[in-house]
Amino acid sequence: xxxxxxxxxxxxxxxxxxxxxxxxxxxxxxxxxxxxxxxxxxxxxxxxxxxxxxxxxxxxxxxxxxxxxxxxxxxxxxxxxxxxxxxxxxxxxxxxxxxxxxxxxxxxxxxxxxxxxxxxxxxxxxxxxxxxxxxxxxxxxxxxxxxxxxxxxxxxxxxxxxxxxxxxxxxxxxxxxxxxxxxxxxxxxxxxxxxxxxxxxxxxxxxxxxxxxxxxxxxxxxxxxxxxxxxxxxxxxxxxxxxxxxxxxxxxxxxxxxxxxxxxxxxxxxxxxxxxxxxxxxxxxxxxxxxxxxxxxxxxxxxxxxxxxxxxxxxxxxxxxxxxxxxxxxxxxxxxxxxxxxxxxxxxxxxxxxxxxxxxxxxxxxxxxxxxxxxxxxxx
Amino acid sequence: xxxxxxxxxxxxxxxxxxxxxxxxxxxxxxxxxxxxxxxxxxxxxxxxxxxxxxxxxxxxxxxxxxxxxxxxxxxxxxxxxxxxxxxxxxxxxxxxxxxxxxxxxxxxxxxxxxxxxxxxxxxxxxxxxxxxxxxxxxxxxxxxxxxxxxxxxxxxxxxxxxxxxxxxxxxxxxxxxxxxxxxxxxxxxxxxxxxxxxxxxxxxxxxxxxxxxxxxxxxxxxxxxxxxxxxxxxxxxxxxxxxxxxxxxxxxxxxxxxxxxxxxxxxxxxxxxxxxxxxxxxxxxxxxxxxxxxxxxxxxxxxxxxxxxxxxxxxxxxxxxxxxxxxxxxxxxxxxx
Numbered sequence: 001x002x003x004x005x006x007x008x009x010x011x012x013x014x015x016x017x018x019x020x021x022x023x024x025x026x027x028x029x030x031x032x033x034x035x036x037x038x039x040x041x042x043x044x045x046x047x048x049x050x051x052x053x054x055x056x057x058x059x060x061x062x063x064x065x066x067x068x069x070x071x072x073x074x075x076x077x078x079x080x081x082x083x084x085x086x087x088x089x090x091x092x093x094x095x096x097x098x099x100x101x102x103x104x105x106x107x108x109x110x111x112x113x114x115x116x117x118x119x120x121x122x123x124x125x126x127x128x129x130x131x132x133x134x135x136x137x138x139x140x141x142x143x144x145x146x147x148x149x150x151x152x153x154x155x156x157x158x159x160x161x162x163x164x165x166x167x168x169x170x171x172x173x174x175x176x177x178x179x180x181x182x183x184x185x186x187x188x189x190x191x192x193x194x195x196x197x198x199x200x201x202x203x204x205x206x207x208x209x210x211x212x213x214x215x216x217x218x219x220x221x222x223x224x225x226x227x228x229x230x231x232x233x234x235x236x237x238x239x240x241x242x243x244x245x246x247x248x249x250x251x252x253x254x255x256x257x258x259x260x261x262x263x264x265x266x267x268x269x270x271x272x273x274x275x276x277x278x279x280x281x282x283x284x285x286x287x288x289x290x291x292x293x294x295x296x297x298x299x300x301x302x303x304x305x306x307x308x309x310x311x312x313x314x315x316x317x318x319x320x321x322x323x324x325x326x327x328x329x330x331x332x333x334x335x336x337x338x339x340x341x342x343x344x345x346x347x348x349x350x351x352x353x354x355x356x357x358x359x360x361x362x363x364x365x366x367x368x369x370x371x372x373x374x375x376x377x378x379x380x
Numbered sequence: 381x382x383x384x385x386x387x388x389x390x391x392x393x394x395x396x397x398x399x400x401x402x403x404x405x406x407x408x409x410x411x412x413x414x415x416x417x418x419x420x421x422x423x424x425x426x427x428x429x430x431x432x433x434x435x436x437x438x439x440x441x442x443x444x445x446x447x448x449x450x451x452x453x454x455x456x457x458x459x460x461x462x463x464x465x466x467x468x469x470x471x472x473x474x475x476x477x478x479x480x481x482x483x484x485x486x487x488x489x490x491x492x493x494x495x496x497x498x499x500x501x502x503x504x505x506x507x508x509x510x511x512x513x514x515x516x517x518x519x520x521x522x523x524x525x526x527x528x529x530x531x532x533x534x535x536x537x538x539x540x541x542x543x544x545x546x547x548x549x550x551x552x553x554x555x556x557x558x559x560x561x562x563x564x565x566x567x568x569x570x571x572x573x574x575x576x577x578x579x580x581x582x583x584x585x586x587x588x589x590x591x592x593x594x595x596x597x598x599x600x601x602x603x604x605x606x607x608x609x610x611x612x613x614x615x616x617x618x619x620x621x622x623x624x625x626x627x628x629x630x631x632x633x634x635x636x637x638x639x640x641x642x643x644x645x646x647x648x649x650x651x652x653x654x655x656x657x658x659x660x661x662x663x664x665x666x667x668x669x670x671x672x673x674x675x676x677x678x679x680x681x682x683x684x685x686x687x688x689x690x691x692x693x694x695x696x697x698x699x700x701x702x703x704x705x706x707x708x709x710x711x712x713x714x715x716x717x
Contacts (some may be wrong), residue, residue: 011698012698013698014698014699018699047703048697048699048701048703049699049701049702049703050699050701052702053701221608227699273535310656367639374704375706376704377702377703377704377706378704379692379702
C-alpha cells in the first residue's frame with residue numbers, strides 16, 4: 001500500500017509525531033474543539049491513541065463521515081423488502097448487510113430467511129451478476145460519499161450502454177459539505193474547526209470547502225488518514241484558531257489537488273443530480289445527496305419496482321416498510337453521536353444493549369462508525 | 381477422463397475396498413489395522429492428552445499446505461499445547477461425490493508427510509461419501525492422543541501476575557495465504573501458510589528447563605483472541621508492545637490494504653508461551669533464533685488503571701499511546717482451517 005506520508009520506519013514516525021505533538025502543545029493556549037469529519041479518521045485516532053498525544057483541553061469530536069451510518073432507514077427497509085422477493089438478487093457492500101432497518105432486522109437476516117443477498121466489493125460486480133442471471137432482477141444498493149459515487153456512476157453508464165434490463169440501483173449516495181454546514185448551524189454546536197475528509201477532497205477538490213469556510217468563518221483543513229496526517233491537520237487547524245484566522249488549508253497535498261479528480265467529477269455530474277436527502281440521525285439535509293438523473297433515472301430501483309415516479313430520498317408508499325417504531329429505538333442515540341453531540345461511550349446502551357454482535361444503530365456496525373471504533377479500541 | 385469420487389466409494393462394497401486399498405491405506409502406520417474396527421496399542425505411564433478438531437478449510441489446497449496437512453498438524457499442535465508429545469491420531473474423511481480422485485490422492489500424501497513431521501501415527505479412521513452439494517469437496521476430522529511430558533500441565537489457570545508472554549514467530553501468514561488463495565489476490569512474492577508442527581518447539585522449551593504456565597496455538601482469531609481468553613482466565617490485564625510483535629512486511633502490507641489487523645489473523649504453526657519471569661531469558665534463547673520474541677507480560681493488580689475491568693488486553697503502540705486489543709467481532713474470514 002502506498003504510504004508516502006509515513007516514515008520508512010516506525011521509530012522515525014514516532015519521532016515526527018512527537019515533534020508535531022510538542023508543537024501543538026506550544027501552540028494551543030486555550031481549549032479548542034475540532035471535528036474530524038470522516039469515520040476513517042476516527043478509527044485511526046482510536047487505533048493509534050492519537051488523542052492521548054493532544055493537549056488536555058483540545059477536544060476532538062467525531063463527525064458523521066460514515067456513509068453506512070447515515071443511510072436512511074427507509075432505504076434499508078426498501079432494500080430488505082426487495083431482497084425478500086424471490087426474483088431479486090440484492091448486492092451491496094459488506095457493512096450494509098448488518099445495519100438494522102426500522103424493524104430491527106438486517107439484510108443478513110433476510111439472507112438467512114432465504115433472500116438472495118450478496119456482498120459486493122465493487123459496483124461492477126453487479127453488472128456481472130446481472131449478466132449471469134438474465135432472468136432475475138439485480139439491485140445494487142449504492143451507498144457512499146463522493147468517493148464511491150464515481151464507481152456507481154460507471155456502473156450506471158455501463159448498464160445503460162449494454163441495455164441491461166435486469167439491473168437497477170437503489171441509490172443512497174450522500175454529499176459531505178452540506179452535513180458539515182448542518183452541524184455548524186445546529187443548536188449547541190461546539191465545533192470550532194474541521195478536519196475535512198481527505199478522500200472526498202481527492203475526488204471533489206476544495207472549492208465546496210472554501211465556500212463553507214467563507215460562509216461560516218470556521219477553519220477547515222483537508223486531512224489524510226495516517227497518524228502524522230491527522231496530527232498535522234489538528235495543528236494546522238489550531239494554528240488558525242489561535243491566530244483568529246479561518247481559511248481552507250490542504251494538509252493532504254500529496255494526494256489532494258485543488259481541482260480534485262476532474263474525470264471522476266464529470267462522471268458524477270453526468271449520472272447524478274444533487275437532491276435534498278434525509279441522513280439517518282441528522283434529518284433532511286438540503287443538497288445532502290445524489291439521485292440518478294435522466295437518462296439514468298430508468299435504472300432507479302424505486303421507480304422500477306413501484307411504477308410510480310422516483311422520489312429521491314424516500315421510498316414510494318407502496319414499498320415503504322411498516323413504519324412501526326422499533327422497540328429499542330429509544331435506547332440508540334446514534335443521531336446525537338453522528339452530530340458529535342454525544343461521545344459513543346457516553347451512550348447508556350454502549351457495550352451493554354448495543355454491541356457489534358447486536359447493534360442498535362449503524363455506528364456500531366460500520367467499519368467507519370464511531371461507536372464501533374470505541375468498542376474496538378476503548379471498550380470499558 | 382477425470383477420476384472422481386462416487387457415492388459407491390462410501391458404500392462398503394468393492395469400490396470402497398478399492399479406495400481404501402489404493403488410496404487410504406498408505407496413510408496408516410500399520411496398514412493391517414485399516415480394516416479393523418478399532419486400534420489397540422500400549423501406552424507409557426503418565427498422563428494422556430486427548431484432542432479433536434474438524435477441518436473445513438476452503439480452498440482445499442493453498443500455498444504452503446492443504447486441508448490434509450492442516451488436519452494432521454492442527455490436532456498434533458493442540459496436543460502439544462497441553463505439553464504432550466503427540467502419538468496417535470484418528471482420521472475421519474467426509475468426501476463429496478464428484479471430488480477429484482487426484483486431489484484426494486494429493487491430500488492423503490500430504491497427510492502422510494505431515495504425520496511424519498509431527499511424529500504421529502494414524503491408527504484408525506473412517507470414510508464416508510455424501511451426495512454432491514452436501515459437503516464442500518472434503519471435510520476431515522482428526523482426533524489424537526499424546527503423552528504429557530511437561531512437568532506441570534500448561535493451563536490458563538496456572539498463569540500468574542508477572543508472567544511473561546512470548547510468541548514463537550511472525551504472525552498472520554496462514555490467514556493471508558488463505559485469503560490470497562480464496563480471493564485470487566496475486567501477492568508478489570506469494571505468501572505460504574506457516575502450517576508447521578509445534579511439538580518440536582515445546583520439546584526444546586522443556587529440554588531447556590522452561591516449565592510453561594500456559595501454551596496457546598494461535599489459530600482462529602489470532603493473537604488477539606488468544607490473549608483475550610488468557611486475560612479472562614487469569615483475571616488480570618495483559619500489556620503487549622505492538623512494535624515487538626513480529627509481523628513480516630508482506631503480511632503487514634496486505635493487512636493495510638484490506639483493513640485487517642495482523643493480530644486477528646490465523647496462524648497454523650505459531651504459539652504463545654506464558655512463562656514465569658525467571659524463565660523468560662531461557663525461553664527467549666530458544667525462541668529468538670526461530671523468529672520468536674518476547675512481546676509483553678501479565679500485569680500485577682496495582683498496574684491496572686482505576687475503573688478499568690481487570691481482564692483487558694492493553695496494547696502499547698510505537699507512539700507510546702495505548703489502546704485495547706480486542707478479538708474481532710464477527711467473522712474475519714470463515715473456514716480458514
